[in-house]
Amino acid sequence: MLSRRWLTGASFVALASVLAATPAWSQAVQLETVVVQGEGGAGNGTGTSAVEGYVADETRTGSKTDTPIEEIPQAVSVLGREEIDDRGAQKVDEALRYTAGVFTQPFGADSDTNWIYIRGFDATQTGTYQDGLQLQSYAFGAYFIDSFLLERIETLKGPASAIYGSSNPGGIVNYVSKRPNGETFKTIEAGIDTNGTGYVGFDAGGSFSEAVDYRLVGRLFGGNGYTDFEEQFRGVISPSITWSPDAATSLTVLANYTHMDLTHSGGTFLPYVGTVVDAPYGKISRDANFTEPDIDDYDRQQASIGYEFAHTFDNNWTFRQNARIGVASIEEAYLYPNGYADLAAGELARVNFSHDTDINSQLIDNQIEGAVKTGELDHTLLGGFEYKRFNIDQIQSSALFGTTTPISAFDPIYGVPQPSGPVxxxxxxxxxxxxxxxxxxxxxxxxxxxATLNGRYDHVWTETENRPNFYGLTEDAERDSGEWTGRAGLAYEFENGIVPYASVASFFNPVIGTTGDGALFKPETGEQYEVGVKYKPTSFDGLFTVALFDLTRQNVPTTDPTNIFAQVQTGEIRSRGIELEGKVNLNDNWRLTAAFTTMDLEVTKDTDATIVGNQPFLIPETQASAFVDYTFTQGALTGLSLGGGVRFVGSSYADRANTLKVPDVTLADARIGYTKDNWSADVTVSNLFDEKFVSGCQGELVCSYGEGRKALFKISSTW
Structure with a gap:
């Protein structure tokens, strides 16, 4: 059974008939011709089409309209398919490792989750979107999107609530799906890495008729991981179809099915002593896995279907409606370390954990867009109505404290019977x-x-039904709240391609949880001030961005001083910094990208006065990267590509008191590829020199090793 709950409660709310009507006030102004671009075709023509090389021209993520990136009054980064492939990235968080302002994989190479932090704040659950619609998650209920299905990965940095409603304060990542493009092609790709994980994928497109195009993308992915006992299988398939009965109308239907079955990786939930610094017996092996292989299990079944409809009326106003239904069922069981049971003996305590989670979501976004001219002002107007519904049915369980067997950190013995199962x-x-x-x-x-002006009002209703558990019955709770958010930006576009800009934006982000008296949390709120310069050269294909930002996050849950087992919302964190990013297609040979980020992350309010002024743990304040790729286009080496990159990840703290530090690390990546006719072969290597490092610590008992050297060989053919 795919999910216990496919759809409960109200389904979609459609406003097409209302929004499609010509606004009465538009009769009083002079209408300007709107050029409506189709969604198909190669190149950088729209915010969803393929990116040529490393430099995208337009994005929809920053405004919900097809807008040149340099005209968005916030920093925006776009990864196209070529750049994703040149990195050998098999997951979204791998692809984003060279993006300014983004920190990924703090818990190592997690095979079932893309961990993403933007400007210091966790975007994993409330900051991921697909085709402009939120992939909301909570606890262990989340959607997983295979990177092979994506045409682009776009990052809008800073608050996005004025466009998208509730979302992560640091920014959002929008996954842009592969979709029909009007071309007929077939691609098959296969690869295997040095850990023993292999895959075969296919991507085919064509036309049933002049009005109907299709695309079918899928992949089978599986094998061993780099840690002991780690295994995984992932199968995905994503069909899509576009119907365009005339030049003014299009309907694209996008569907997906994903199945995952794996045994968890190790290398995480490890103590600071034994990873960052030596334990009495040295360092814990980064290959070690302290689960129980006979108990460990992860199973995911996930499906979604949605559509994108657009129609342009005779008055050149365009109505769009985007919708999606998604369901997922996830069952998981494993053991993980929880500090030392006996440090002198090198014995790790463990937690025996499991959960059974079903989620479903329904989303619909109605938009109407048009252009008007008032005097000397040219307006592109967008209005919209959006409805989101997210439901999670979850049971989380854990063995009673002290009943799970410990395990040696240096000479583990597996298969010892567990005295009791999770409750x-x-x-x-x-x-x-x-x-x-x-x-x-x-x-x-x-x-x-x-000038860019945004305003949005959202109302959120949250209801929890708490059923009896091992410890008794927790009371039900409900809360509703409304929030206004906005964004105002101003820029000037010089003829030489330089665009200085400034913006201010506010956000809100509903927090699921309760205070000590059982009341649901109110939403987090805050604002960001950003100034910067974007440069789109006229002499070559490139895009450069410099952004300075000051971002404050309020109503952060923190420990209740009267009850250490409860939380209150009196915390505040500020993130200030500078980001530099450049992407260049210098000519047919050279492609380059580089990024630099440095932030001042600070706890500015907390119930624990001793940590005010400290840096939050886990997040490095400084990162830098550069990647270059060269392709020979003449002579005997025609078709050969050579690439390489360097990533610097700065130091971070392992504890709230800022007494334990995780050192910085510099990592190298490399690529060699060859293309002839319709065949290509590539070898990509991440962590080329096999640096052993800790990727981050979320407290002194939750440290994670970064992945060691991994080489991926892949071959593909297109015809």
Missing amino acids: SYINQDLTQQQVGFYAQDQIRFGGGWL
């Missing part, structure tokens, strides 16, 4: 619904001035 401590059905109304005005005036 439930959460048995819950939770639903969150959100309705949002928004408006946007992109204004051109004065020969080069660009």
